[in-house]
Structures are given as structure tokens and as C-alpha cells.
Amino acid sequence: MHNHQNALLMMVLAFLTVLSGAPRPTHAQTIYHINSGDTVRVTVFGEAELSGEFAVDADGRINMALIGPVDIRNLTADQTRQKLQNAYQDGYLRQPDIAVEIIAFRPFFIVGEVNQPGSYDYVPGMNVLNAIALGGGMTYRGDEDDIEILRGNDTDRVTLDASLATIVMPGDIVRIAERYF
Numbered sequence: 001m002h003n004h005q006n007a008l009l010m011m012v013l014a015f016l017t018v019l020s021g022a023p024r025p026t027h028a029q030t031i032y033h034i035n036s037g038d039t040v041r042v043t044v045f046g047e048a049e050l051s052g053e054f055a056v057d058a059d060g061r062i063n064m065a066l067i068g069p070v071d072i073r074n075l076t077a078d079q080t081r082q083k084l085q086n087a088y089q090d091g092y093l094r095q096p097d098i099a100v101e102i103i104a105f106r107p108f109f110i111v112g113e114v115n116q117p118g119s120y121d122y123v124p125g126m127n128v129l130n131a132i133a134l135g136g137g138m139t140y141r142g143d144e145d146d147i148e149i150l151r152g153n154d155t156d157r158v159t160l161d162a163s164l165a166t167i168v169m170p171g172d173i174v175r176i177a178e179r180y181f
Helices: 002-020 077-089 128-134
Strands: 039-044 052-055 061-064 068-071 098-104 108-112 118-120 142-151 158-162 173-178
Touching (some): 039 061, 052 061, 068 077, 108 128, 128 142
Antiparallel strands (some): 039 052, 039 098, 061 068, 142 158, 142 173
């Protein structure tokens, strides 16, 4: 019963942290780079037919009217804006004014010693404690002192040691190890 109470308490604390808007540790945050599974909103001011919401495909591209597929994998929103402005300025629009924002992030994953491992929607500012709460809390075997985050894609994935306060990014795999004693 004690473990169920701890799991419930952990979920309540994580929920309250999100609601309170309390400052979150930023030591593990990075500049966000767009990748497959994200959705971006592109606004071409004065050109409503060129604007819209675009899902980033498996190749890291969005398909834009007039200029076709544009590779935006590993670009920031500002770099994407600049790339689109350059493409539209190259023979299509005189002075394109474009805004790019990320409106939906790819999911993150939690595996190991949690009650409901799986894929979950990412929320900006999320930390490992919040992720564990979404995963139904740790099992009685979960070791909060042995947590890893796998970040990046298959070709450049890195493993980071993490604590409950470590920031989770879209696409991360949070792994909770089993304690042995």
C-alpha cells in the first residue's frame, strides 16, 4: 500500500507543478530542433493560400505551395522561417514576410519500471517527474536514482543521466531502471 501512496503523491506533485507554472530547471534544455512527427504553422502574411499547418513527414520535410517539399529537419523555427523566405523570394514573392511556429510536438516515450510504459504527448517544460506521473508512477521496483534519457535519433542518439528534475524533450526516451534491493 505504501508504494501506491508514493505513486499517487508523485502524480499529484507533478500535476501541481504543471498547474502552478513554477519555474522549472533549465540545465538540460536545448534549443528545439524540428523533426519528423512535429506540426508547424506557417503564416505567409498577405498570402493566405500559402499559409497553413503542416506535418513534418518521415523525411523531415513539409510540402509548401509553389516551392514544393522543403527539408526542415534539425532546423529551429527561426531557421525554418528564413529558409522559407529565401525560397519564396527566389522568383515567387517580392518581400515575403513569414512566421513559423511549432504547434504540435512529436511524442516522448517512457519505458522501464513505470506502471504504464508507452508513448505520451509532449508538453513544453515537462520534466522526468511529470513524465513518470503520466506513465502511472513508478513500480515498486523503480529506482529514482537510476534514470536515463535517450535523446536524438538513431544515428546520433546520446544517453544522459537524469534526475526527477531533468527536462524532457520531444522524441526523448525516458528509461527508469529496476532497483535490486
